[in-house]
Amino acid sequence: MKRNENILPPAYEGVERHLSALFYSGVYITNADIVEVAKDIGLELPMKDRNALLKHVMRYAHENGKKSELMQSFAKLLANRVERYKDLSKNFSDSNPLIKEW
Numbered sequence: 506m507k508r509n510e511n512i513l514p515p516a517y518e519g520v521e522r523h524l525s526a527l528f529y530s531g532v533y534i535t536n537a538d539i540v541e542v543a544k545d546i547g548l549e550l551p552m553k554d555r556n557a558l559l560k561h562v563m564r565y566a567h568e569n570g571k572k573s574e575l576m577q578s579f580a581k582l583l584a585n586r587v588e589r590y591k592d593l594s595k596n597f598s599d600s601n602p603l604i605k606e607w
Contacts, residue, residue, distance in 0.1 A: 513560055514567045521559050524579065532586045534559075545578035546571045 513521060523529040539558040543550045548565050550558055566575035594604040 513563055516572070517563045517567065521556065521563060525556055525559055532583060534582070538582055542575065542578040542582060545581075546574045 524534055527533050534555070536552050536555050536558060539555060539562060540550050540552065543558070543562045543565070546562070546566055547569075548562060550561060552558075553561075562575065566572050590604050594601050597604075
């Protein structure tokens with residue numbers, strides 16, 4: 506029996522939309538980013554559609570008791586992006602008004 510890959514556990518519903526939409530998170534999370542997050546929690550994934558990857562990694566974390574590790578990995582990813590934006594802001598001061606929003 507093949508399980509439906511589009512179904513997420515209730516605890517993850519909505520999180521996937523927020524992480525995959527620049528509007529909500531302020532950060533574009535790439536396919537490669539999701540593959541790296543998956544590696545952090547012990548899952549090897551091939552490059553695929555971002556939403557499919559995100560759902561897969563969330564299901565895996567839920568089924569294997571790795572929710573905390575998943576959230577830590579995403580937090581690390583987002584913290585790295587914040588540092589990049591800070592560097593950009595520092596190195597390109599004319600861009601501060603735009604970068605500050607990010």
